[in-house]
Amino acid sequence: MKYQSKRKALVLLADGTIFYGKSVGSKEGTAFGEVCFNTGMTGYQEIFTDPSYFGQLMVTTNAHIGNYGTNGDEVESESIKIAGLICKNFSYEYSRSLADKSLEAFLNENNLFAISDVDTRALVSYIRDNGAMNAVISTEVENIEDLKKRLAEVPSMEGLELASKVSTKMPYFYGDESASFKIAALDIGIKKNILRNLAKRDAYIKVFPYDTSFEEMQSWNPNAYFISNGPGDPEPLSDAIAAAKEMIASGKPVFGICLGHQIIALANGVSTYKMYNGHRGINHPILNLLTGKGEITSQNHGFAVNREETESNPDLEITHVHLNDKTVAGIRMKEKDVFSVQYHPEASPGPHDADYLFDQFFDLIMKDRVEAV
CATH class of the missing domain: 3.40.50.880 (Class I glutamine amidotransferase (GATase) domain)
Structure with missing residues (x-):
């Protein structure tokens, strides 16, 4: 049911490169920020709430995200700080005795837009070769030219006080x-x-x-x-x-x-x-x-x-x-x-x-x- 409700989505990089995926859940959305990747196998909840990641679109290199849910004690601040999430496989169900809710519920509570089913290996490889840059994730897959214009207005992280x-x-x-x-x-x-x-x-x-x-x-x-x-x-x-x-x-x-x-x-x-x-x-x-x-x-x-x-x-x-x-x-x-x-x-x-x-x-x-x- 969850899979059927997913919407088409994309990652549009500042240089015009596009990677396609699906929305997490049935939400429509758009989020801008500097795209970066984290190689940790665990700790996604701590990453998402770490103030050091404010304003960034997080690519998780681990193939599965959400499979152990979330726990209210495992946060580094009072709210999610990343601008958006990009992952390969998003787990709507979780298996962990200490978890108190699913990652989907946690993201929804914090009003964070996320996309999955992205070829994160290819995306991370591209970022490694071409450097961190601004990007947008969105379900507005038919409005690429408009997204490009809006993305061009996002300030660079260099010189940015956050x-x-x-x-x-x-x-x-x-x-x-x-x-x-x-x-x-x-x-x-x-x-x-x-x-x-x-x-x-x-x-x-x-x-x-x-x-x-x-x-x-x-x-x-x-x-x-x-x-x-x-x-x-x-x-x-x-x-x-x-x-x-x-x-x-x-x-x-x-x-x-x-x-x-x-x-x-x-x-x-x-x-x-x-x-x-x-x-x-x-x-x-x-x-x-x-x-x-x-x-x-x-x-x-x-x-x-x-x-x-x-x-x-x-x-x-x-x-x-x-x-x-x-x-x-x-x-x-x-x-x-x-x-x-x-x-x-x-x-x-x-x-x-x-x-x-x-x-x-x-x-x-x-x-x-x-x-x-």
């Missing part, structure tokens, strides 16, 4: 108020699991909006600062970069993840650039240059830190590199308790390969507390 679209509007608290440590977190697209990892290490976190001044964060008298992950181009985030400079100057420990990593680099005068495809998946190999150990990591970013500028910066040291393309995956400041990584230690794909990064942050906080006595 943190304001996903950041909290008002400060809020997370964790136990009687915890041993206070951490001020700048929310430029923060994931819930990051907050969980900080809180379980005896921290009370105050989460601030993306454009909060350092003075406002400092007035809470935190023990350390955290700069979160998030979507879009880091360079337009002038307020966050300015705040990061003052965090660094304060002498307190600072930790950044993903977009936060890029903000720390920019605060040190190192530029960022848009990648040809980006890194999105839960199997990305990283080498820790300080220990010589490898890590299997979760990544989801389309921008990266300039390696040449990092290597020539006297205040910075590269601590981690991506083994596939040698891009910068981690940095630290030589004379400050400041460090960051381009990947997501809270996502635990290893599953525990990168847990030490949170422990390292708290080691710095405790060291700073001892030195301040």
Whole structure:
């Protein structure tokens, strides 16, 4: 019955290339965004709700999506953040004791348009060869010329500020108020699991909006600062970069993840650039240059830190590199308790390969507390 109700649909790329498929369910719809792909075999619900994916059309490379349903606890934010979903086989039925609803119901509740029956192998191969670009998914298969015109008006991800679209509007608290440590977190697209990892290490976190001044964060008298992950181009985030400079100057420990990593680099005068495809998946190999150990990591970013500028910066040291393309995956400041990584230690794909990064942050906080006595 579900199969019979599907409507014809398409993926139209900015360069005019078209891939055909069917709508998920009987819905008509159209969605625009930058098309990208994730190679993870599981974790689709976390991917769809991750603020770092805001404004993107997600292609899932796993052949089956939806087969284990959804669970209300397995979200990284309060709503779906991707612009649309493109998959091969969409499972309307699910088999999992912990699931509370189907993926179809979850998508409908969040008003997300999705299409299936797309040759995702061919689509991903095309994106790999031709780079990430804007696209549209739609059931308006007879109105291709109109879709092309509307697609041409969608802004490029390069130069696009999106943190304001996903950041909290008002400060809020997370964790136990009687915890041993206070951490001020700048929310430029923060994931819930990051907050969980900080809180379980005896921290009370105050989460601030993306454009909060350092003075406002400092007035809470935190023990350390955290700069979160998030979507879009880091360079337009002038307020966050300015705040990061003052965090660094304060002498307190600072930790950044993903977009936060890029903000720390920019605060040190190192530029960022848009990648040809980006890194999105839960199997990305990283080498820790300080220990010589490898890590299997979760990544989801389309921008990266300039390696040449990092290597020539006297205040910075590269601590981690991506083994596939040698891009910068981690940095630290030589004379400050400041460090960051381009990947997501809270996502635990290893599953525990990168847990030490949170422990390292708290080691710095405790060291700073001892030195301040």
